[in-house]
Amino acid sequence: MTKYARDEFDRVPETSTRQGVHRAVAESRRGRRLAPILAVGAAALAVGLVAFLFLPKLGLSSAGNTVAAVSAEQGGSSAAASPEPAASTPAPSAPVPSAPAATASPSATTSAPPAPTAEAAAVDKTQPVAIFNGTTTGGLASRVGGTVSSAGWKLGTLGNWGGVPQQRSVIFYKGAAQAANAEALGELLGIQTVVDSAEFQLPLVVVLGPGFQ
Numbered sequence: 612m613t614k615y616a617r618d619e620f621d622r623v624p625e626t627s628t629r630q631g632v633h634r635a636v637a638e639s640r641r642g643r644r645l646a647p648i649l650a651v652g653a654a655a656l657a658v659g660l661v662a663f664l665f666l667p668k669l670g671l672s673s674a675g676n677t678v679a680a681v682s683a684e685q686g687g688s689s690a691a692a693s694p695e696p697a698a699s700t701p702a703p704s705a706p707v708p709s710a711p712a713a714t715a716s717p718s719a720t721t722s723a724p725p726a727p728t729a730e731a732a733a734v735d736k737t738q739p740v741a742i743f744n745g746t747t748t749g750g751l752a753s754r755v756g757g758t759v760s761s762a763g764w765k766l767g768t769l770g771n772w773g774g775v776p777q778q779r780s781v782i783f784y785k786g787a788a789q790a791a792n793a794e795a796l797g798e799l800l801g802i803q804t805v806v807d808s809a810e811f812q813l814p815l816v817v818v819l820g821p822g823f824q
Contacts, residue, residue, distance in 0.1 A: 733791035739767030740796065742817045745777050751819055755800065759817075762799055767813055777820040783808045784815055 740759055744752040752769045760766050780802045784793035792815055793805045800817065801824075 734795045735792055736762075736764045738789065738792055738814045739765050740815045740817060741767040741811075741813045742769050743772035743819065744770070745772035745780075745818050745820050746823060751823070755817070755819060755823075759796070759799065764796070767815075772818050774818075777818050779804055780820040780823045781806055781818045782815065783811055783818070785809060785811060785813070789814045 742752045742756050742759065752771070756766050756769050780800070781804045782793045782797055782800075782802050783806050784790060785808065787807070790805075790807070796815065796817065797803060797805050802817070
């Protein structure tokens, strides 16, 4: 028992349904918190039911469409592949008269005359060839001149070389027009050194150097 005297607030019956204000506020807050959770749960349940009831039907229909598409593709490929044997069968019946045309080609090739080389057409043996002896061997210029003349060339001056001593035999030519003639003389005499020079008035000058045979 308390030490205080009873007042009007102590006269509330024990079976009264009245509650404190803080309890009513707390219960209203709990109701507000549970409402979104219940709504989300109901939505998830509805989605699960829809997925369970309708997705299997959709899967079967898509599988049926896929099988139908595959069968259609196989039928189209077989239909496209079937004409190939029919197209390949007429190949053996190709015209045979094309063979005589091949036999006529050898006669055409044999009848054509061989074309002259550019070097042979460019060589002009009417150009005078001067030959000088740059060695100590006497009469070498005359001997080489006989070889050049026998090959059909026109001889020019024959004598001893009075210019700068040469270490080897050289053929001098004047201008690009005489290059082919100088090359031809080099092959005839075995001289590999051919020089374009404007110091000589003659078109072709052969200088026999040491070691010439």
